[in-house]
Amino acid sequence: MDSNTFGRIFRLTTYGESHGPGLGGIVDGCPAGLALSEEDIQQELDARRPGAGGRGEAAGTARNEPDRVRILSGVFEGLTTGTPIAFHVDNTDQRSGDYSALARVFRPGHADLGFQVKYGLRDYRGGGRSSGRETVSRVAGGAIAAKFLHTLSITVRACTLEVGGIAASLDDSAGAASRPWFCPDPHTAAKWDALAETTRKQGDSIGGLVRVEILGLPAGLGEPVFDKLDARLAYAMMGVGAVKGVEIGQGFAAARLKGSENNDPLLPACGDNNRAAGHDFVAASGTLPGGAGYGFASNNAGGVLGGMSSGAPVVITVAVKPIASIGQEQRSVDRDGKPAGFTAGGRHDICAIPRVVPVLKAMAALCAADFLLLQRCARS
């Protein structure tokens, strides 16, 4: 719960602005003995770049950085050593153009006002610290967390549920990682491309919904009472720029269900029998005190009960607002409170979703890694 540090044991501290020398971070508390290479991190950074596998070309435009990561410490002979893992990515594609117009006006929907009022000054070049580039460090940190999760057979995945009001189906969410827009079905990305293209021509922007899942997370993770698993996930997700809503499982829909509809009955592990009997069966990771497996007849809870993982998949839905920078002129004020029309120049994306998906995935991985370590301290 520190400004630029995330986590309690597995801790990521980040730095960097849009137009400074670069961005990076330090992962402190990563367990020793984990195989880790620059390539492990690079893969995730590449997924965040325009033109990469999961990217919607039509959504982005704009800045294109190679984003080569260097590990500066904490790895020896291919294994983490328990000491801090620092990493750095150079900024190479800053356009040096004249940002001085931004120094006096506050862009609607942006952090400009907040930074100015909070600190009394701000680095207005490209959004400074509030630039989307800040998320490079999150993705890199999340890649290290994901490597740790992998050793425990835990996977985080994410896909795009909806863009500009057009919903995809979850027909093949496992394949989303390799599709444009991280689309969970084979058909909808084309519609999103078309919408993005139209929106671009209108000088406007769009938002959407993202689904994040943690698979294989054992039951019992999360810390009552303030630091619940869902509380920390909400914190992690809402802390990503452009996110305006977070729900777990049925989320807002649960507010309209009856208890008898919303509760997920627990079932014995023999899922086949359950399914044979015509019930759905969601298998849980982990075992009951007596050693038996178990599952649920549904997963309305989204894998979280009483703030702790239930063993069912953790399911999070995140609302992403339309990008604040648009081509149309908008009303605003300057530092003196005078009216000032503002039109975003330079490059800007039409939709944040393709860049945000890997970031949300990274944040979920960081949460899971931290709670897994904390859990080691739970019993005498």
Next chain:
Amino acid sequence: MDSNTFGRIFRLTTYGESHGPGLGGIVDGCPAGLALSEEDIQQELDARRPGAGGRGEAAGTARNEPDRVRILSGVFEGLTTGTPIAFHVDNTDQRSGDYSALARVFRPGHADLGFQVKYGLRDYRGGGRSSGRETVSRVAGGAIAAKFLHTLSITVRACTLEVGGIAASLDDSAGAASRPWFCPDPHTAAKWDALAETTRKQGDSIGGLVRVEILGLPAGLGEPVFDKLDARLAYAMMGVGAVKGVEIGQGFAAARLKGSENNDPLLPACGDNNRAAGHDFVAASGTLPGGAGYGFASNNAGGVLGGMSSGAPVVITVAVKPIASIGQEQRSVDRDGKPAGFTAGGRHDICAIPRVVPVLKAMAALCAADFLLLQRCARS
């Protein structure tokens, strides 16, 4: 970001279970010199009790504690001294009945499973630490925070937007605190009563939506990048039992707006002129660098831009699931994974909303107090 401690400077640490001697907490970091009495806390605790002003009688049933708070430290001659403020509330209405049936079965929708798997044992009497009674400590801590906010003319208020799918209007949200169900209009509470009564007869339960507002919060609060104002608010709200979703401002609706619709234009402070011109005008708390006031043409952002307060009212909507304990029999398993039907005995509420509203208000107050103190460290 600790299990039972909330906040970084203004810090609340809590303890207590449903059937132990009592509940309480320690507020560390409350500024010295604040006028504080037991009565300040008691008022908020009373608002949380059945039969109190804001309570929906039909929603609750059940346990009725006097909940008298005692301040044990940190106040001298009516003022806080800067040292920890400890408070305690006795449990007086535990029903001593036989809880041993709960020891072996996991109630669907509850934390039972999580506690058992996490810790290897659990206090199953009345939910133990995961009982709704845990929130007594949150409300008490929040009352201290609210007292601090009051000195800065900052107010937190909350109301019920919807119960079991029946929505209220925001006609008079200022009056919600004194109405049944904390209803923001004079008419809808009666419908909620009727729905609750029907639901009770069905042996079922209902959920709903709550709106929390922070009024008068100056711009610039919240800490980039991880500890954003909205991130911490989401953390605070989602950490309350039964909460499954959190949104800021337009929230999920923003995901379907265009940027040109969602952005809130900044306006000069002369609100009358703006309104005269037929524009809406949301006045902001605080001033621009040159000393001028300002406002917005709308508040889709819910008072948060780039993770920092914008000066507009902070608006949070929270989804509360239906209460997990219902009168109907439900399928579950026991400790050995054997099927076990479960029917909740004893008292249980039909809807958590009337108890949750003061808790969410308290959590928002704790967030605001902490960020106000952190802000004092922002400038050289």
Next chain:
Amino acid sequence: MDSNTFGRIFRLTTYGESHGPGLGGIVDGCPAGLALSEEDIQQELDARRPGAGGRGEAAGTARNEPDRVRILSGVFEGLTTGTPIAFHVDNTDQRSGDYSALARVFRPGHADLGFQVKYGLRDYRGGGRSSGRETVSRVAGGAIAAKFLHTLSITVRACTLEVGGIAASLDDSAGAASRPWFCPDPHTAAKWDALAETTRKQGDSIGGLVRVEILGLPAGLGEPVFDKLDARLAYAMMGVGAVKGVEIGQGFAAARLKGSENNDPLLPACGDNNRAAGHDFVAASGTLPGGAGYGFASNNAGGVLGGMSSGAPVVITVAVKPIASIGQEQRSVDRDGKPAGFTAGGRHDICAIPRVVPVLKAMAALCAADFLLLQRCARS
């Protein structure tokens, strides 16, 4: 590193003043499944009281509280549940006398000035939060930590090395717990009694040295680089009132040794052979990577190497200043900076040592418990 919270995983948060209703604290992060009773805590509190086994009667005088502890949460059927363990001790022996004289003058050697300048007001009755009574909460928290250490065969013990310049020998430090003044030999306590008596008649006070040992601590505990084992121990010890110096192993004497004298050679585990060869041998707790035991030819390092436990006994020496409250008149100033003679009225001890020894022991136990839990997160 928070004001009134100690530890990172095993965390103690305390409250209470000399003349408030009582003192207590919350232990958060204690592993579940630990056997714990009020009696476990009471024993340690009793050791801190005048007239108890280890007390030097001549050193104290004064306030005599029964100090009955109540556990308020976190224990169920004799076992810790993983939830916060709150405890409380009533203040029963506050003398209600007139403290108003203390409101205007700053007692030399006390925290009065600091509290006044820091907070703008202070609870001047009996020292308020800076009273020695604050340590009741430390001792109680430490008792819980010690119970956890006990399950791992780790022991913390402490004895008095020196009082008013008169040194004891370490002939029987194992027996110190049951001797007056926690004296490590059978003879010196009588001299300390005599010195204390003389000092009392002079209206003066004395200090001394305390030795704290942690036995059985496995190698590798402590966190590079800032949170080293010795760093945290120094923090813990120096945070106890009246402590003015801390050293580990040879401490200040090491500054005058050569490297060849100060280094502790590592030896194979076969201690008998080593001793047969005329070498000293300090056996270490723990094993080398290949599974072999080991030891050291000496323990100048005091069981800490590079900030981590070496497996040898951890040895800390602490300097305790003479009690600031003395019977003689002293020069001081009042709130307006005017000269004001001050003579301590009421009861006050002659030497803090007999009360401080259990407190230092408690702080060492809290450190060890926390690092043992952190260590569980060190490896993948």
Next chain:
Amino acid sequence: MDSNTFGRIFRLTTYGESHGPGLGGIVDGCPAGLALSEEDIQQELDARRPGAGGRGEAAGTARNEPDRVRILSGVFEGLTTGTPIAFHVDNTDQRSGDYSALARVFRPGHADLGFQVKYGLRDYRGGGRSSGRETVSRVAGGAIAAKFLHTLSITVRACTLEVGGIAASLDDSAGAASRPWFCPDPHTAAKWDALAETTRKQGDSIGGLVRVEILGLPAGLGEPVFDKLDARLAYAMMGVGAVKGVEIGQGFAAARLKGSENNDPLLPACGDNNRAAGHDFVAASGTLPGGAGYGFASNNAGGVLGGMSSGAPVVITVAVKPIASIGQEQRSVDRDGKPAGFTAGGRHDICAIPRVVPVLKAMAALCAADFLLLQRCARS
């Protein structure tokens, strides 16, 4: 109180090993608007290097890095922006020699054993993370803190009190920064040179004592009860490699004084009158509630009363052990617990003092900066 993060508001997180690409860190929480350049940091790094002004040539030998620092974020147009300040220093002078012998044997007096047992593996090249090079990051972070202190007219200074048992006088401690060995008098450094030279020929090493002072610190800093000013200073100092003891003011000597000798009487501000009357007078920074200044007749407390600054100079004495790497052969064991003679090859210093002094100064500056910010939250 995290492994590689120091501080609560003004927070330094560091990384880097002896033989990795480089070392660096992130300062989070530095107030915005502070003038800061790479040169500000470089000056302090230069003071840490052999051959620089304060260095004792005879003490060192060995590795000579240019240690050019780069600021990577958080500074815009010469001012800090409130966002994290990252800095990096390349390692350029690693000798690539064969370190494989060190992989199997544990060097006496070093962290080798701890790292191996803690993490199951270690980077044995040049000490890895436990190398003295780690302190580069501390000195850089401390330089940023010192810049902040400078704006408040607070100064940290340090000098060498004693080397190998040969004491200097404090005749001119203000001039120590520019003398060899940071010697506080003009004469003693030559003796230390001679002793170092003799010691080198003997294949041995020496330690010593360092005095650190914080001048101008206002009264009331430090947080009761666990996070006292002296507690945190002890933590900060003891966390530096080779430090084995810390005392405040009279420290261990206070344990042998009477209360009447050790207490520092408070005096009215009119220091001249006091001195005219033949009293010593130590002026305090800050004012009493009524606005008057004040001082003390002595400063045995070393500027700390009840864990808070008293306004008098803060005086810390630190014991530094002799360097563990010596030219003589020493007994040790290998990974299998077999006896293994060890002789340090390569370069190693004779005495750590000249390198440690700037590090201790940096740690004191970090402490002071953090407490100054925390103090802003103390009052309503």
